[in-house]
Every structure is written in C-alpha cells, then in structure tokens.
Amino acid sequence: MKDTISVTPTQSQLTAIITWVLIAYLITIVKVTAQELTIENIPYQDISSGSLYFKSDEGYFPALTQNSDYQVSVNGLLARVNFTQTFKNSSDDFLEAVYAFPLIDDAAVDSMVMEIGERRIIGKIKEKHQAQKLYKKAKKQGKKVSLVSEQRPNLFTTKLANIAPGETIKISLSYLQSITLNDETFSLRIPLTLTPRFIPSVNGNNISSNISPKSKEIDKEKKNTNDGVNTTKINVHGWALNNARVIDASEITPFQTRRETFNKHESENQQQTVTLAINLNTILPLTDVLSRYHRIDKTQFNDKLSISLSDSKILLNQDFVLQWKLAQGETPKAAFFQQSDYISGSMPNHEGYHYGLLMLMPPKQVYAQAINKDVIYIIDTSGSMGGVAIRQAKQSLITALDLLNSHDSFNIISFDDDTHSLFSLSKLANVDNIKKAKHWLSNLKAGGGTNMYPAIEQALQSAQNENSYRQVIFITDGSVGNEAELFSLIDRNLANTRLHTIGIGSAPNGYFMSQAAKIGRGTYRYIGNINEVKEQMTTLFNQIGKPLMQDIKLTWPVAQVETFPEHLPDLYSGQPLLVSARWQKGVDKDIKQVIRVSGTLASTAWQEQVDITKEKKQAVNGDSSQNTSDNGVAQWWAKQKINHLSLLQRRSSTQIKTEIKAQITQLALKHHLVSPYTSFIAIEEKVSRNQNKTLKSEGIKNLMPKGSTQIIPLANTALGVLGYFYFSLLLIVVAIFLRLLTRNDFEKSC
Amino acid sequence: MLNLKLKGKKLACYVSAFCLLAALTSFAHGGYILTKAHFAQFLLNKAWQQQTVEDNLGNSNKVKPWPWADIYPVAKLSFDRFNITQIVLNNDSGQALAFGPGLNRINITNIKSESSSVFVISAHNDTHFSILSELQLNDSVTLTLKSGRSQTFKVSNTAIMDIKTDQLVLFNNYGYRERKPFIKELVLVTCYPFHSVNDESTLRYIVYLS
Numbered sequence: 001m002k003d004t005i006s007v008t009p010t011q012s013q014l015t016a017i018i019t020w021v022l023i024a025y026l027i028t029i030v031k032v033t034a035q036e037l038t039i040e041n042i043p044y045q046d047i048s049s050g051s052l053y054f055k056s057d058e059g060y061f062p063a064l065t066q067n068s069d070y071q072v073s074v075n076g077l078l079a080r081v082n083f084t085q086t087f088k089n090s091s092d093d094f095l096e097a098v099y100a101f102p103l104i105d106d107a108a109v110d111s112m113v114m115e116i117g118e119r120r121i122i123g124k125i126k127e128k129h130q131a132q133k134l135y136k137k138a139k140k141q142g143k144k145v146s147l148v149s150e151q152r153p154n155l156f157t158t159k160l161a162n163i164a165p166g167e168t169i170k171i172s173l174s175y176l177q178s179i180t181l182n183d184e185t186f187s188l189r190i191p192l193t194l195t196p197r198f199i200p201s202v203n204g205n206n207i208s209s210n211i212s213p214k215s216k217e218i219d220k221e222k223k224n225t226n227d228g229v230n231t232t233k234i235n236v237h238g239w240a241l242n243n244a245r246v247i248d249a250s251e252i253t254p255f256q257t258r259r260e261t262f263n264k265h266e267s268e269n270q271q272q273t274v275t276l277a278i279n280l281n282t283i284l285p286l287t288d289v290l291s292r293y294h295r296i297d298k299t300q301f302n303d304k305l306s307i308s309l310s311d312s313k314i315l316l317n318q319d320f321v322l323q324w325k326l327a328q329g330e331t332p333k334a335a336f337f338q339q340s341d342y343i344s345g346s347m348p349n350h351e352g353y354h355y356g357l358l359m360l361m362p363p364k365q366v367y368a369q370a371i372n373k374d375v376i377y378i379i380d381t382s383g384s385m386g387g388v389a390i391r392q393a394k395q396s397l398i399t400a401l402d403l404l405n406s407h408d409s410f411n412i413i414s415f416d417d418d419t420h421s422l423f424s425l426s427k428l429a430n431v432d433n434i435k436k437a438k439h440w441l442s443n444l445k446a447g448g449g450t451n452m453y454p455a456i457e458q459a460l461q462s463a464q465n466e467n468s469y470r471q472v473i474f475i476t477d478g479s480v481g482n483e484a485e486l487f488s489l490i491d492r493n494l495a496n497t498r499l500h501t502i503g504i505g506s507a508p509n510g511y512f513m514s515q516a517a518k519i520g521r522g523t524y525r526y527i528g529n530i531n532e533v534k535e536q537m538t539t540l541f542n543q544i545g546k547p548l549m550q551d552i553k554l555t556w557p558v559a560q561v562e563t564f565p566e567h568l569p570d571l572y573s574g575q576p577l578l579v580s581a582r583w584q585k586g587v588d589k590d591i592k593q594v595i596r597v598s599g600t601l602a603s604t605a606w607q608e609q610v611d612i613t614k615e616k617k618q619a620v621n622g623d624s625s626q627n628t629s630d631n632g633v634a635q636w637w638a639k640q641k642i643n644h645l646s647l648l649q650r651r652s653s654t655q656i657k658t659e660i661k662a663q664i665t666q667l668a669l670k671h672h673l674v675s676p677y678t679s680f681i682a683i684e685e686k687v688s689r690n691q692n693k694t695l696k697s698e699g700i701k702n703l704m705p706k707g708s709t710q711i712i713p714l715a716n717t718a719l720g721v722l723g724y725f726y727f728s729l730l731l732i733v734v735a736i737f738l739r740l741l742t743r744n745d746f747e748k749s750c
Numbered sequence: 751m752l753n754l755k756l757k758g759k760k761l762a763c764y765v766s767a768f769c770l771l772a773a774l775t776s777f778a779h780g781g782y783i784l785t786k787a788h789f790a791q792f793l794l795n796k797a798w799q800q801q802t803v804e805d806n807l808g809n810s811n812k813v814k815p816w817p818w819a820d821i822y823p824v825a826k827l828s829f830d831r832f833n834i835t836q837i838v839l840n841n842d843s844g845q846a847l848a849f850g851p852g853l854n855r856i857n858i859t860n861i862k863s864e865s866s867s868v869f870v871i872s873a874h875n876d877t878h879f880s881i882l883s884e885l886q887l888n889d890s891v892t893l894t895l896k897s898g899r900s901q902t903f904k905v906s907n908t909a910i911m912d913i914k915t916d917q918l919v920l921f922n923n924y925g926y927r928e929r930k931p932f933i934k935e936l937v938l939v940t941c942y943p944f945h946s947v948n949d950e951s952t953l954r955y956i957v958y959l960s
Contacts, residue, residue: 720949724780
C-alpha cells in the first residue's frame with residue numbers, strides 16, 4: 001500500500017483537501033472518545049483503593065507514608081524489640097492513618113509512646129472497649145490520638161487520628177518475643193508482611209454439623225464485645241466485611257499491594273519502608289550467624305554483635321529470620337533468669353512476687369529404635385498457596401515421602417474449597433504406593449478457598465492402626481481468619497495423634513502454626529525457601545522418628561509456684577523446655593536452692609538439677625547485669641498466663657468465659673500488656689484540628705508476600721469494539737483516497 | 751509507460767476494493783458484537799420474565815434464553831437515572847459477557863441461597879457497562895434478585911485499580927440469624943480506560959454502591 005501512495009507524486013488539490021479533512025475528522029473522533037489517554041502519565045497502580053496521591057515535580061507521592069524501625073536486643077532466650085512506626089502526612093488535609101501490621105505470635109507488647117516532634121505522650125493501657133470510646137471521642141474533638149490493639153496474637157492495628165498537614169508522628173512500641181531453639185540453632189523471626197487470610201463463608205457446605213456450641217458461643221461473645229468497634233469505615237479500602245464465623249474480618253484483612261520493580265530508584269512500596277538493627281548479647285561466642293532471606297552487615301563490639309540490614313531500605317515482602325549457633329557446639333543444658341516485682345512502689349499494699357524463666361535442654365538420644373508411624377500429610381492447595389508456595393509444599397511432601405520407613409503407613413489429604421484424599425485408608429509406604437502418591441501430587445494445583453476444617457477433621461477422625469503412632473503433618477501458609485474454630489476442632493479430636501505444622505511461603509500465619517502445633521502436641525517449623533525443604537523435613541523426621549521425653553516433672557524449692565505451661569509437654573529430641581514461673585516474696589531474698597527436673601526417655605528415667613544461684617551468677621557476669629531489673633521475665637510470665645487463660649477460655653462455658661475475660665483484663669492491665677481485651681491509647685490534650693476541618697482516613701497497604709500469585713478473579717472486560725470501527729474507518733479512507741487518485745489519473749490521461 | 755500506468759491503476763483499483771471489503775467486514779464484526787450484546791438482552795429479558803413465572807409455579811427448571819445457551823439470568827440491574835435495565839448472567843466468562851453483565855465467581859456459590867451480602871458484577875466497557883463512565887456519585891442503581899427481592903443502591907465511591915499490583919478483597923457477609931441478609935454492597939467492575947481500542951487491559955474501573 002505504501003508503494004502505491006509513494007509512486008504517485010501528482011496529487012490534485014481536491015484529493016489533498018478531502019484527505020486532510022478526513023484525517024482531521026478521524027483525529028477529533030479519537031481525541032473526543034479517548035480523552036482519558038491524555039492523562040495517562042498518572043501511575044494508576046498507585047491511586048487504587050482511594051489512596052491519596054500528590055503531584056510534585058518528580059512525580060506522584062502518596063499522602064501518607066509509614067516507616068517501620070525495629071531495634072532488637074537479644075538476651076538469652078528473650079528478645080526485646082523497640083518497634084517504631086513513623087507516619088508522615090505530606091498532604092494538605094488532616095489525616096487518620098489505619099495500619100494493620102504483623103508481629104511475631106508470642107509478642108508481649110508492654111509499652112507504647114506517641115512522639116509528636118519534641119513531645120512524648122506515654123500510652124496508657126486501657127480496657128479495649130473503653131479505649132475505643134476514648135479514641136472516637138478524641139478523634140471527634142480534633143485531638144491527636146493513637147490506639148494500638150491486638151486483633152490476633154500476631155496481628156495488631158495502629159490507628160492514629162488527626163495528623164496535621166506536613167506533620168510526622170512516631171508511635172514507639174516495645175515488646176518481648178522468644179527466641180526459638182531447635183537442634184542447637186537459635187532463630188529470631190520478625191514478620192514483615194501478611195498473607196491475606198481466607199474468610200470462610202458461614203453457610204459454606206463444608207462446615208460440619210458438629211461445630212461445637214462452644215465455638216459458636218465464642219463468636220457470639222466476641223460479637224457482643226466487638227459491637228460498634230469499627231470506628232473507621234474501611235470497606236472502601238477493600239477490607240473484608242465481618243461475618244459470624246470471623247466476626248472481626250474487616251480488622252484482619254487490610255488492603256495489600258503487589259509491586260514489581262517498575263522503577264529501581266524508588267523503594268518498592270512507596271508507602272512503606274523498614275529499617276532494622278539487632279544486638280546479640282551473649283557471653284558465649286557465636287558462630288554461623290546468618291540471615292535467611294535478607295543481606296546483613298555484622299559488627300563485633302565487646303560482648304555485642306550488632307547486625308543491620310545491608311540495604312538501607314528493604315522490601316517488606318518476606319519475614320526476616322536470623323539464625324545463630326553457640327561456638328562450642330554444645331548448647332548450655334540449662335539457663336535461669338530472674339526478676340522481682342516492680343520496685344517502683346506503685347502498689348504499696350501489694351505483696352511482691354519473684355518471677356523466673358527456666359530453660360532446660362533434655363539429653364540427646366544416643367541410640368533409639370525407630371518407631372512405626374502412620375503419617376497423614378495434609379497439603380493446602382488454596383489460592384493463597386499459589387506461585388512459589390505450592391512448589392515448596394509439593395517439594396516438602398516429596399522429600400517427606402522419601403523419608404518414610406517401609407514399615408510406616410501414610411496417606412495424603414489435599415484441600416481448597418473441597419477435600420480430596422489419596423487413599424481412602426492409610427497404606428504401607430512401599431515403592432508402589434509412594435510412586436502413586438508422587439504422581440497424584442504432581443497433578444495438584446493451587447486455587448480456591450482455604451477450607452481447613454473438613455480436612456483436619458478427616459485426618460484426625462480417620463481409622464487408626466493400633467500398633468503405630470499417628471502423626472499428622474500439616475503443610476500450609478495458615479492464611480485463615482477462623483483460627484479459634486480450628487483450634488477447638490484439633491483440641492476435641494486429637495486423642496493420641498500428634499499434629500505438626502509446616503509453615504510455607506514468605507509470610508505464613510505464625511500464630512496459627514505455633515498454636516495448632518501446641519494444641520496438637522507437635523512441633524512447628526517454617527520453610528521460606530525451596531532450598532530449606534530437605535534440611536527442615538529431615539530434622540522433623542528425626543524428631544518424630546525418635547521417642548519423646550515424657551512425664552516431665554519439676555520440683556521447685558519454694559512453695560506456691562505458679563508455672564506456665566501448666567502441664568509440661570512431651571519434648572521432642574533437640575527441643576528445649578521453657579517454663580515461666582512466679583512465686584511470692586518469702587523470707588529469703590532469693591532462692592538459694594536447686595530445681596529438680598525428672599522425666600522418662602525411652603522408658604529410662606532421667607534426672608537433672610538446676611542450681612539457680614549459679615545460673616544467675618553466670619547471667620550477671622554477662623552484659624545482661626545492667627538491666628536485670630527489667631529483663632522482661634515478669635511480663636513474659638504474665639503473657640504466658642494470658643495465653644494459658646485464652647486457651648482455657650476456648651474450652652469453657654459462657655459464665656466461666658466472662659470470668660476468665662475479667663482475669664485476663666486484670667492481669668494485662670497490671671503488667672501493661674496488650675491483650676485481646678486491652679489496648680494502648682495515647683491522647684494529646686491539645687486540640688489540633690478545628691471542628692470545621694475534615695478528617696480523611698488512609699489505610700497503609702502491606703506488600704503481598706514474595707512469590708504469591710493470589711488474585712481475586714476479575715474478568716477481562718474489554719472487547720476493543722472501537723478498534724474495529726477505527727480500523728474500518730481507516731480502510732475506508734484509504735479506499736477513497738486510492739479511488740480519487742486513480743480517477744484523476746484517468747482524467748489526465750484522457 | 752502507459753502500460754505501466756494502466757497496470758498501477760488496475761492494482762490501485764483492486765487494493766481499494768479490497769480495503770473497502772475489509773473495512774466492511776471489520777465494521778460488521780464490531781457491529782455484530784454490539785448488536786449481539788444489545789439483542790441478547792431482549793431474549794434474556796424474556797427468559798427472565800418466563801423464569802419468574804416458572805418459579806411462581808414451583809417448577810425448578812432453568813429457562814434458557816435460547817436453546818443452545820449455557821447461561822441463564824440471575825438478577826436484574828436497573829440504572830434509574832438512565833432508565834436502562836440489564837439482565838445479569840450467572841457467570842463472568844468471556845462467552846457470557848458477550849450477552850450481558852456477569853456475576854463474579856465469588857458470588858456464584860451463594861447465588862442460589864441469595865445469601866451473599868456483597869455482589870460483584872462485571873461487564874464489557876464497550877457494551878453494557880459503558881454506562882459506568884456516566885455514573886455519578888449518589889446515582890441510584892436497583893438490583894432485583896430472582897426471588898423478587900429488590901434493593902436500591904447509591905454510588906458511594908469509584909476507583910481505578912491495576913490488577914497486576916492490587917487486588918479487590920471482598921468477602922461474604924452473612925448475618926448470624928437472618929436467613930436472607932440485607933445486601934450491603936454492590937460492586938460494578940469494568941475495564942479502564944473506556945472507549946479503548948485495546949482488548950486487554952490490566953486497569954479496572956470499580957464503582958462501589960451501598
């Protein structure tokens with residue numbers, strides 16, 4: 001076509017005019033109908049969900065930005081984390097920030113400070129409902145106010161109202177978390193984002209009729225306490241709506257964003273940045289200090305090893321995990337930390353208490369006969385497992401199948417919206433069956449909802465072989481909102497079975513993992529990378545293949561000791577025993593005796609004595625001596641008691657529930673802890689926003705976990721019909737043009 | 751020379767005829783899509799009314815708008831200010847959307863019991879939902895379900911979202927005691943930008959109604 005046009009240089013004026021008119025007409029049509037194209041330089045991916053954006057010379061900026069700073073100080077088996085959230089409002093309006101953030105599931109949050117420039121306002125612990133009311137009131141009055149509450153043990157929210165234009169406000173939280181010790185490896189985990197939780201529908205066909213009245217009561221009760229809790233209308237942000245099975249759905253499903261590297265100069269999520277620094281205080285030399293998923297810098301300073309992130313700004317799309325070992329290779333057999341009641345004298349009439357935290361390592365099994373196991377694997381194939389996670393899960397299962405002995409039997413259950421199982425009954429782990437299982441696995445795909453209930457139910461209730469020891473290995477990311485319901489299911493049906501959980505993906509729901517394993521009397525571990533699969537599965541099989549340390553008893557040298565966990569669990573090989581204790585201040589200033597521990601391991605008795613005074617001295621020699629008065633042992637004890645009470649509450653009747661609720665509230669208020677019934681609130685007395693100025697609400701988006709492909713299915717809704725019309729119009733123009741051209745030529749030649 | 755010119759003229763003649771033909775086909779194709787979308791609504795409307803009659807008689811068979819159809823109507827959507835009604839189909843696959851707005855997958859499982867409190871409906875931006883570009887805040891839209899239950903919503907917010915980076919998170923809400931809950935939110939989704947020549951876009955125009 002081009003050639004035909006170019007070989008005809010003789011154009012009559014008429015043709016030219018007609019052509020130009022037509023082209024001009026075409027252009028106007030395009031301009032009028034596609035006027036949106038003129039503003040195409042706005043980054044649409046940023047202005048979704050009602051976020052406010054501002055134009056500047058360099059581009060568009062979010063109105064509200066948030067920075068998270070973690071200062072971690074590790075002392076023995078506890079870590080003290082100072083977590084500062086900085087909110088910056090760069091808009092011309094007063095803003096309210098709504099930020100849902102993940103914390104480790106055993107976090108004991110015990111202090112909150114709001115910093116506005118030079119002013120520091122110390123947060124007060126209040127009963128949750130009352131705190132909500134105060135927040136609403138202050139927000140309405142135009143005072144600066146912030147509220148930190150717990151939605152789930154590993155999911156908290158910060159609400160901060162009346163941030164003035166151009167202002168920066170810091171919310172500093174301080175919390176304790178435990179360090180996991182498994183097979184001589186210590187690990188510290190800091191969750192940086194959330195995997196979106198699946199909220200099951202109430203009338204789902206899958207919920208069995210035997211959902212206990214207990215769990216319904218929990219829902220009812222929570223409903224009562226949570227009435228009117230939604231202070232901010234956040235549905236527009238894309239948050240989930242509440243329902244009866246997950247009454248607080250809207251609080252636990254924040255809007256999430258997924259950002260690929262469009263622009264390397266900017267941080268990945270413009271709204272959110274993170275900085276992190278860790279101090280490892282140990283008197284014993286450390287080896288193998290490594291970060292699992294992020295690059296780190298290390299500096300040795302006397303007894304301290306300082307660790308910071310190599311990149312000043314990192315992606316918040318994967319949990320931070322730091323691991324280390326003790327140099328001698330021999331983990332100390334026992335450790336004991338002590339703290340006395342607050343000396344501040346705030347409660348003069350109150351009798352004081354001593355608090356202690358005991359860590360004990362059972363002896364290593366030298367030789368043990370392998371036990372026959374009946375292993376039931378449950379694999380989560382829901383949509384949230386999409387992408388890397390499902391591959392990790394499959395790889396884990398394949399590795400696990402190869403680790404089975406020929407006397408073991410096994411079965412696999414997979415679930416999304418529905419539940420499927422490989423065999424109707426467990427079968428022997430011979431070559432044929434394992435081949436079948438691997439073939440079956442290769443056909444699994446991720447998609448659909450996360451209906452765990454029927455899958456767990458099936459695994460726990462299936463017929464059991466008398467001679468073997470049943471183990472359920474649950475591979476999931478735990479992205480569910482109905483945790484309580486699942487816990488009571490496991491609790492009721494467990495019998496002799498052990499349930500182990502394996503957290504998969506970049507940001508698994510750690511609370512579900514650890515709690516389900518605790519109730520299931522098993523172990524839990526995380527696999528965040530496909531390279532870890534083999535290592536983690538091998539240690540798991542080493543643990544479950546060996547006999548447990550059973551009947552563990554502790555004898556304390558003082559009377560009336562309140563210890564948690566109340567019933568000491570059986571210990572797997574390589575697992576330490578952690579006990580929190582409290583006893584009344586007696587005549588002696590300190591306990592000068594020993595704690596006796598006994599247990600049986602493979603039907604042989606074991607005894608151990610822990611000399612408390614000596615252990616304490618050892619601790620004093622270290623760096624920890626300076627802050628023994630505030631080593632968090634007391635708060636830790638209180639947190640353990642709250643956990644214990646919450647567990648108790650799940651099992652008890654309605655009247656006792658309210659009683660326990662009161663107990664938890666009282667305990668949390670005394671120890672300044674955030675709990676399901678208490679929140680931190682900080683109010684500035686000064687009114688900063690005029691009543692006639694409006695307040696806008698902004699949600700902070702969390703980044704989607706790395707490698708996750710979960711998307712809410714939205715249909716493709718463009719046909720490009722206009723394209724056809726434009727195309728035909730263009731062709732008509734060409735045809736007319738050619739026609740005119742040839743006619744002129746003809747006339748000329750005549 | 752003349753011969754060459756004659757040849758060129760002949761070629762130009764053919765090319766122009768071909769162009770005209772191609773233009774007609776393309777135009778017809780575009781037109782066909784629009785006509786199909788438009789007339790399918792008449793048949794669907796008929797099927798909808800007949801279905802209501804059948805339901806009232808207590809018959810459980812599904813009325814198909816045409817014999818070979820693999821879709822059926824589930825709801826009626828009326829844009830009150832524009833006096834336009836559209837029949838909503840049971841799914842939002844490409845085939846269904848050619849004939850009318852479709853219900854999102856998250857609603858499909860509970861449409862029978864009408865137990866969902868959020869409805870997500872999508873349609874093509876150059877056929878049925880081209881009207882979304884004209885919807886303004888506080889415009890009202892009425893949704894009528896099969897049971898005859900109808901509810902009027904007002905536009906509360908509009909947003910543009912990129913499905914590559916963001917996601918719409920909506921879950922079913924279901925009152926604990928009420929069997930058929932009050933529908934709390936209606937979400938209409940179509941591709942963005944409107945009047946685009948592109949048939950694949952990762953941008954979605956979302957209208958929230960409550």
